[in-house]
Amino acid sequence: MQTPSTRYTRPAVLLHWLMALGLIAALVAGTYIAGLPMGLQRLKMINWHKWLGVSLLALALLRLVWRAGHRPPADLPMPRWQALSAHAVHGLLYALMLLVPLLGWAYSNAAGFPVVWFGVLPLPDFVGKNPELAELLKPAHRLAAWSLAALILAHVAAALKHHFLDRDGLLSRMTLKG
């Protein structure tokens, strides 16, 4: 463990923004797929969505490992309820960054489709083909994804409030400058 500094480490900043972009892309792609008719375009998009989702799962694991060894900076002065809610949201974001792709992966397996990462690396099935289970996992993946989207919105709104209303420099702790 290192002494907490006043800002996030460079790898933490890079992982934060890379995952922010990736998660938004996965949410947009998933929503787009849900409205597509059956066909080649839909199958292609589902594959890209799966590959992106599995990559985000790997990045989330890497991020958790990094965080375990590098303490985030101490809280800025703010009301206790705000600090507690921020910690709760961060914890839930980590939980959903793992749960959403795992549910998508399990859904794919239960529906009878193995996941082959970028078409080259076959990943293990962790549930067997099971159409009844797939019927449950599909809405579970959707609900978890939308909960993640709602939390991301709350997280962004809070960051913007700190930046524009409180002007306390919170956002600059998550940048590469300095």
Ligand code: HEM
């Ligand atoms: C953090 C990563 C992920 C996010 C944010 C995400 C989000 C979404 C969203 C929003 C949908 C549309 C749900 C709906 O409105 O019906 C969706 C659909 C889907 N996701 Fe994901 N997903 C992720 C990872 C994965 C992974 C890793 C897989 C599989 C390996 C996967 C497989 C699927 C499939 C197959 C669908 C299409 C369901 C259908 O309409 O048939 N997802 N995803």
